[in-house]
Amino acid sequence: MSKFLRLIPCLLLVLMLAPAHAAPDKVPAPVRIGLTPVFLDDQAAFVHAWRTYLEQRLRRPVSFVQRGSYREVVEMLRDGKLDFAWLCGYPYIRNLNRFRLTAVPLYKGEPLYRSYIIVPASDRKSRSLTDLRGKVFAFSDPDSNSGHLYPEYLLARQGLTSSAHFARTFYTWSHRKVVEAVAAELAQGGAVDGYIWDTLALTHPELTGKTRVIAESPQFGHPPIVANRNVAPELFKAMQAVLLRMAHDEAASPLLSTLNLDGFVYGDPRLFDGIADMSRYLDNTRDAPSQRR
Amino acid sequence: MLHLKDVSLGYKIPLRIAALVIVTAAMLASVLVYRNIESLRSDLSANASRIARVVADTLVEPLLHDDLWRAYEVITIPFRSTTGKAGELAAEYILVLDIQNKVYVSSKPARFPVLQPLDIGQPDIQRHLAVGSPPWPDELQIIDPPASQAIYLVTPIEADGVRIGTLLMSYSKQPFSTRLRELTRDALILTLLVLAALLPLGGYWGKHMAAPLLQLSEAMHNVGQHLPEPADLPLEESSDEIGQLAKSFKIMLAELKEKEQLQQQVITSDRLAALGRLTAGMAHEINNPLGGMLNAISTYKRHGEQDPLTLKTLSILERGLLQIKETVAALLVEAKAQTRPFDPNDVTDICTLLQTEIEKKKIEFTPEVELIDAAPISSTLVRQVIINLLLNAFHATHLHGHVHLHLYRNSDHLYIDVSNDGAHIPQEKVSYLFEPFTSLREGGSGLGLWVIYQIVQQLGGLITVQSEPDHTQFTIQLPLERHHE
Numbered sequence: 001m002s003k004f005l006r007l008i009p010c011l012l013l014v015l016m017l018a019p020a021h022a023a024p025d026k027v028p029a030p031v032r033i034g035l036t037p038v039f040l041d042d043q044a045a046f047v048h049a050w051r052t053y054l055e056q057r058l059r060r061p062v063s064f065v066q067r068g069s070y071r072e073v074v075e076m077l078r079d080g081k082l083d084f085a086w087l088c089g090y091p092y093i094r095n096l097n098r099f100r101l102t103a104v105p106l107y108k109g110e111p112l113y114r115s116y117i118i119v120p121a122s123d124r125k126s127r128s129l130t131d132l133r134g135k136v137f138a139f140s141d142p143d144s145n146s147g148h149l150y151p152e153y154l155l156a157r158q159g160l161t162s163s164a165h166f167a168r169t170f171y172t173w174s175h176r177k178v179v180e181a182v183a184a185e186l187a188q189g190g191a192v193d194g195y196i197w198d199t200l201a202l203t204h205p206e207l208t209g210k211t212r213v214i215a216e217s218p219q220f221g222h223p224p225i226v227a228n229r230n231v232a233p234e235l236f237k238a239m240q241a242v243l244l245r246m247a248h249d250e251a252a253s254p255l256l257s258t259l260n261l262d263g264f265v266y267g268d269p270r271l272f273d274g275i276a277d278m279s280r281y282l283d284n285t286r287d288a289p290s291q292r293r
Numbered sequence: 294m295l296h297l298k299d300v301s302l303g304y305k306i307p308l309r310i311a312a313l314v315i316v317t318a319a320m321l322a323s324v325l326v327y328r329n330i331e332s333l334r335s336d337l338s339a340n341a342s343r344i345a346r347v348v349a350d351t352l353v354e355p356l357l358h359d360d361l362w363r364a365y366e367v368i369t370i371p372f373r374s375t376t377g378k379a380g381e382l383a384a385e386y387i388l389v390l391d392i393q394n395k396v397y398v399s400s401k402p403a404r405f406p407v408l409q410p411l412d413i414g415q416p417d418i419q420r421h422l423a424v425g426s427p428p429w430p431d432e433l434q435i436i437d438p439p440a441s442q443a444i445y446l447v448t449p450i451e452a453d454g455v456r457i458g459t460l461l462m463s464y465s466k467q468p469f470s471t472r473l474r475e476l477t478r479d480a481l482i483l484t485l486l487v488l489a490a491l492l493p494l495g496g497y498w499g500k501h502m503a504a505p506l507l508q509l510s511e512a513m514h515n516v517g518q519h520l521p522e523p524a525d526l527p528l529e530e531s532s533d534e535i536g537q538l539a540k541s542f543k544i545m546l547a548e549l550k551e552k553e554q555l556q557q558q559v560i561t562s563d564r565l566a567a568l569g570r571l572t573a574g575m576a577h578e579i580n581n582p583l584g585g586m587l588n589a590i591s592t593y594k595r596h597g598e599q600d601p602l603t604l605k606t607l608s609i610l611e612r613g614l615l616q617i618k619e620t621v622a623a624l625l626v627e628a629k630a631q632t633r634p635f636d637p638n639d640v641t642d643i644c645t646l647l648q649t650e651i652e653k654k655k656i657e658f659t660p661e662v663e664l665i666d667a668a669p670i671s672s673t674l675v676r677q678v679i680i681n682l683l684l685n686a687f688h689a690t691h692l693h694g695h696v697h698l699h700l701y702r703n704s705d706h707l708y709i710d711v712s713n714d715g716a717h718i719p720q721e722k723v724s725y726l727f728e729p730f731t732s733l734r735e736g737g738s739g740l741g742l743w744v745i746y747q748i749v750q751q752l753g754g755l756i757t758v759q760s761e762p763d764h765t766q767f768t769i770q771l772p773l774e775r776h777h778e
Contacts, residue, residue: 136408167407168407170359171360172362173362184403185403186365187402
């Protein structure tokens with residue numbers, strides 16, 4: 001509550017400034033939403049349709065912002081350049097004090113997902129990360145849970161680091177591209193968001209068909225939609241309401257169907273405890289003498 | 294052994310035109326194929342060099358940032374939008390090598406895995422590019438090993454003048470051979486089509502060109518045996534060289550023919566002159582003893598004893614000698630007798646004389662006399678000539694035949710035309726027509742035309758014969774005696 005009170009001057013400032021900008025045409029400033037490749041964000045037509053949907057429901061302009069890495073979006077959200085962002089659970093738990101959980105996607109009836117370790121379909125032998133020793137491995141994003149944190153954690157549990165275990169690692173900055181890199185055998189292994197791999201398996205079976213899942217992580221909290229804590233409560237509520245209603249909105253069903261999601265639900269920050277545990281474990285390992293990288 | 298030079302122009306010209314057409318078509322086709330392949334090659338070089346430079350420049354940042362995925366995306370761009378025809382010119386694969394010549398990234402990771410040294414399992418590249426023996430070329434270089442199935446483009450990747458890697462693009466030569474095959478096939482089909490259209494045309498033109506030459510050649514070939522009538526030759530009239538040749542040939546032929554006729558006439562008249570001299574000489578030689586013998590017989594008959602057997606014998610001798618005398622007299626035509634001039638009444642006399650002959654064969658006789666008064670020429674001789682000619686004509690023509698007599702004169706000559714529609718005189722007999730004892734019919738003495746000829750000769754005239762089927766005409770031209778006028 002005290003935090004809220006502290007926000008009032010800021011809100012007032014915003015309210016004072018906003019009319020100055022909005023007065024000429026009475027159009028409120030657009031809601032800025034950051035997107036990261038935690039879903040198949042490379043579908044411009046879908047993004048456009050979703051934006052139109054949100055504009056209609058929120059009755060104000062919406063602008064989507066896409067960037068090359070999680071870090072850029074996270075920083076923009078942190079700096080208030082974005083109002084909301086669809087992020088991975090990993091950056092969320094690292095910015096718990098700055099970000100506010102707005103909604104969590106419902107995938108297969110649960111707000112949960114897994115990380116997959118995949119190898120090229122031609123590799124019929126490898127059974128685990130350990131078997132990929134000396135190979136080239138593809139991560140999606142340094143700030144991704146499923147695409148980086150989880151495999152790093154797995155290796156750390158065995159006293160290994162990715163730089164020592166693999167001959168080479170690289171980031172594709174997108175889950176989909178991890179699948180592509182492994183399918184092309186550019187990497188002999190990769191870590192990918194299980195939800196994305198499953199969705200690709202539906203829409204692009206020829207791509208996932210060239211890969212094989214050798215390991216699945218336990219379930220983690222699905223990458224959530226979070227808000228900057230400074231976002232106006234009305235806007236936060238409005239956005240949350242719109243997202244949560246999507247599951248029951250006929251007009252949203254094609255969007256959800258494209259997303260391969262059942263809807264959005266309230267999320268409890270404790271959903272992401274698993275990620276937080278891994279993050280903490282790795283931080284401790286890094287503090288130990290064995291240097292990563 | 295048949296040499297080409299011995300082959301008829303009728304084949305040689307069409308064959309040469311055909312050969313020319315084939316050679317032209319083949320050359321055009323090969324030039325087109327060659328040009329096409331060359332342009333494909335230069336297209337590929339230009340295209341590949343452009344792509345190589347762009348890709349090398351774009352790779353600088355990913356390489357500096359060690360962003361493997363970005364580098365992969367850059368080198369796979371050229372493969373994304375290339376399909377169909379454009380895909381033919383696309384690279385087979387692209388390699389990015391780091392400074393240790395290890396594969397940094399490749400467009401075919403399965404074949405060229407990341408971090409693999411290039412010299413492992415790539416004998417082609419190793420052999421032709423001498424990988425591992427630095428330095429690599431300092432600027433874009435196209436390497437086209439003759440034995441290799443590929444062309445390589447090697448481009449250094451440099452950041453601020455420092456080499457950070459090498460871009461290697463491999464282009465398969467397969468499209469060239471495929472295109473070459475396609476082009477060759479197309480060219481072949483096209484050539485065959487052109488040939489199918491042009492060869493008959495060429496053949497026709499060739500034949501057309503050769504035809505006048507062949508005609509001329511055949512005509513010349515025939516000259517040896519006999520002189521053909523210029524009008525009968527199927528030679529084309531044109532103003533080109535062949536036409537002129539044909540014209541010259543016709544003129545030559547006409548001249549030859551004239552010469553031949555002249556020669557024939559000379560021979561004939563020479564022979565007739567010789568015969569005339571011989572006859573005259575013999576007649577004199579015969580007449581002298583003959584006169585003596587006849588005198589002797591006459592004297593003996595008047596003064597000698599009249600023994601009946603002797604008389605009978607002498608009579609036989611005398612009749613025989615007289616017959617000889619008559620024959621000799623007939624052969625010896627004497628034109629010296631001075632008689633009155635020939636006048637139109639003589640024609641009437643002749644008609645009267647010959648009336649019996651005319652009626653006997655029911656001949657349609659049409660005398661046409663264009664003489665008004667007497668012509669200064671011996672009437673006896675002219676009458677004899679006309680009578681002989683008419684008698685011959687009457688004999689020559691058939692029952693109800695037609696005989697025409699045309700008499701006319703100018704200031705110098707008298708002309709006698711006698712024509713009939715009877716059987717014509719064969720060419721080979723014309724030469725001997727005027728010789729004595731040459732008869733065209735049964736029972737003729739063969740002296741009629743001889744006499745005519747002798748008279749005409751002695752009068753200094755000309756006699757010509759024209760004989761075609763159903764029309765035979767004798768024309769006699771006799772000079773008039775000037776001093777009488």
